[in-house]
Amino acid sequence: MPALDRLVIGTRRYSSWSLRGWLAVRCAGLDVPDEVIALRGAGQTSEIHAISPNAMVPYLEHQGAKVWESLAICEYCAEIAPSLWPSDRLARAAARSLASEMHAGFRAVRQALPMNLGRQARPLTVMPADAQSEIETIDRLWSATRAEFGASGSYLFGADFTNADIMFAPVVSRFTSYGVALSSVADAYRTAVLDHPLMREWQRLAALEPVEWQLERYESVT
Numbered sequence: 737m738p739a740l741d742r743l744v745i746g747t748r749r750y751s752s753w754s755l756r757g758w759l760a761v762r763c764a765g766l767d768v769p770d771e772v773i774a775l776r777g778a779g780q781t782s783e784i785h786a787i788s789p790n791a792m793v794p795y796l797e798h799q800g801a802k803v804w805e806s807l808a809i810c811e812y813c814a815e816i817a818p819s820l821w822p823s824d825r826l827a828r829a830a831a832r833s834l835a836s837e838m839h840a841g842f843r844a845v846r847q848a849l850p851m852n853l854g855r856q857a858r859p860l861t862v863m864p865a866d867a868q869s870e871i872e873t874i875d876r877l878w879s880a881t882r883a884e885f886g887a888s889g890s891y892l893f894g895a896d897f898t899n900a901d902i903m904f905a906p907v908v909s910r911f912t913s914y915g916v917a918l919s920s921v922a923d924a925y926r927t928a929v930l931d932h933p934l935m936r937e938w939q940r941l942a943a944l945e946p947v948e949w950q951l952e953r954y955e956s957v958t
């Protein structure tokens with residue numbers, strides 16, 4: 737049987753990890769169709785269990801390769817499109833560190849500010865202290881990276897949209913949805929990422945999703 741090429745993702749409105757996988761696959765120009773599954777959240781989406789080895793999305797099948805975990809998908813895509821990592825060794829080391837830190841960390845931000853593309857600049861009633869502290873860390877990381885490596889363009893490492901930007905893209909979206917105040921450098925970076933054509937395309941496709949896919953647990957975050 738021929739290999740089935742596909743990128744399995746979850747509800748675009750909420751699935752931050754899917755956004756990362758999708759951006760990497762599209763930046764690398766892989767010719768794979770999206771298969772979108774409506775998420776029920778908290779590991780309840782049984783359809784994914786039958787498809788993906790870690791029972792989560794994103795999950796990529798491409799020319800016989802089976803790849804799960806968003807960072808592994810980013811690495812796979814960079815084998816095909818090397819510009820997904822900076823070409824300079826020092827910049828590449830920093831980009832890999834940022835991408836790994838995002839993949840493994842910033843849990844307080846991820847928990848307190850779930851991605852919701854339908855929410856526009858509406859702050860949380862109370863921002864938890866640990867989330868605020870992580871926001872400040874992220875702002876410092878973005879600003880320092882822009883200052884050290886970003887001179888050639890608007891992204892973390894300049895003109896190229898790299899895997900480091902991809903890993904932070906859902907955070908950019910969250911900061912916008914929850915009206916998070918940032919330093920001027922971090923704010924300019926946020927604007928650049930939101931303006932990326934693929935981010936606009938994801939937002940457009942998210943807006944087409946059925947209302948029935950919306951989940952109270954995310955819509956009711958105050």
Ligand SMILES: N[C@@H](CCC(=O)N[C@@H](CS)C(=O)NCC(=O)O)C(=O)O
Nearest residue numbers: 753777778779780781792793805806
């Ligand atoms: N570490 C994983 C995390 C993936 C993840 O948490 N995916 C969520 C959607 S954003 C999921 O599949 N949840 C299953 C569910 O909601 O039922 C990665 O980097 O890909």
